[in-house]
Amino acid sequence: MKSISASLPLLSMLLLGSTSHAEAALEGPYLGQKPPGLTPEPFAPGIVTTDGFDDGGVFTPTMDEFYFIRKRPDNSKFETVIYKQQGNQWVETVSKEPRPFYPFFSPDGKTMHLGKKYRERTDSGWSETKDLEAPFSEIAIMSLSASLHGTYAIDERHPEDEGVLRFSRLIGGKRAAPKPFNDSINSGTRNSHPFIAPDESYVMWDGIKDGGFGDVDLYISFRQQDGSWGEAINLGDKVNTDAYEAGPKVTPDGKYLFFVRNMGSDQFENVDIFWVDAKIIETLRSTR
Template sequence: MRRFLWVVGFMVSGLFGTSLCAQRYDANPSAFFLPDEASETAKIMASGFISTGLDELSGVFTPDYKEFYYTVSHRNEFSALLYTRYEGGIWRYPEVVEFSGRYPDADPFLSPCGEVLYFSSQRPAGENDSGGVWNIWQVKRDGGGWGDPSLLAMNSLRHERFPSVTQKGDLYFYADYGSSLVTFDFQKANIYRAEKSETGYVLAEKLPATVNSAYADYTPLIAPDGSFLIFASRRPGGRGQSDLYISYWQEDGSWSEAVNLGSPVNSTDSDHYPLLTPDGKFLFFSSDRRILSPKPAEGATYSYFKRVGLGPGNGFNDIWFIQAPQK
């Protein structure tokens, strides 16, 4: 174990310049990842540790900031849930969550108490199911780990993704209910809400035209108190392939007209997968925007190509953070 910790410290030292993993953050574990004050400038999260040049999406902390969960995807062919945990005074190297890695899993979301983890998966829903349909699942804490995932599908035959839950337990997600295709129809993606009841959830309802459009609307993040909704959309008028928008819940029981969050949240590339830190100060989102790397004056070397081609900002999704919108 000591050798493992030394290797982690060495690797992160090479990535960040100093061995941050060797520093203790007992009073504030999130200080390893986040500044004290939220900035209005978008910044990449933990370059080389979380954002690595792979396809990283959907970052979320536990309420005590001692665990961080996210998705790693491989060219939309396979994805898994990863996490890193603060233990023994350091952040451990990321690893696949114990119940993930066999089937495509994505979109982790933690309940306000951190005892329930919601996620999307293509795992089989039963013995006679071959899998392949995106549905929403949940898994509860079981001692020091997680129990067995259970299906939380509104319609197990259609594709449902990106769960987000209020303090009351109401579930927001996106689905392709309007499609006749068997495969996931991203262009038919819209945002839905299922109200929590004593026995489960009532029939999911599609959010109104102030939120949904005739284009792909997806990855909804509902505020814990239900006061606002942030989501991605490919509707015309945005800055890039997909932009983040916000809509507010109003006193008359309606959703306000969705407004583009603008720059620096949105870029000329794809910006999506929004999530909040537990204190609501920071907005996480994923973006495939490129980070321009200056060409070396003495000429390009192999190390230069590796750093630019395999590192964060290479055109795959990275996780970014910025000051969260105010209510």
């Protein structure tokens, strides 16, 4: 089975134009959805989560825009969908770009990360696309997330599907060369889509490891008192199944964990976006 992100050119195109759809009339936070408990639930059924392919699911730091990738069952076209909050209502916007993408936003909202490309927030909107400098430009990055301190967590599309996760810190205002996370995090295969907490207290990702639930699972590692990263911990059977779970990310307000699950065949014809109360993270932390 191929990685969802590896099978799509998610990171090469940016939103330069869009088409608005006025039929969306969702009110309130989180697209007007009732928040879940400690059992994952599909996010916005029939609106965001459908019988087709729905990937990503990320809010901007201001929580007034929501990005994801959609492919309807009756349409072969992948598209980037953005819900924007106007007043108390959410309005759907579909990107005009020919290739889909969804970004990872820096916690301060100043940078839109798209793999090894990025845009910067300006007074008039987002800047033109820029490339990260070497050595990042030389790495086949699918996902890059950043902490409040500027630490990057990145993955690498590997031809043999090994999947190496790395981090890079800002030291004295200069970016250090990326270093691999420890062997526990990088054990197994298919390690991808890292999400580093804004305060760097944990990192989450997806991969295949011994003792998992049969396919790609979600894992977490907590930062230790000495600054090192702890063991890789499977998020458990309430989140992981024998299907493909991937792309963990926590909402900017810290309340909910979003991820995707393959609900169909190995062809990823029906991928759904799920969310769950982020208290599950603290529950795992308290047991370690």
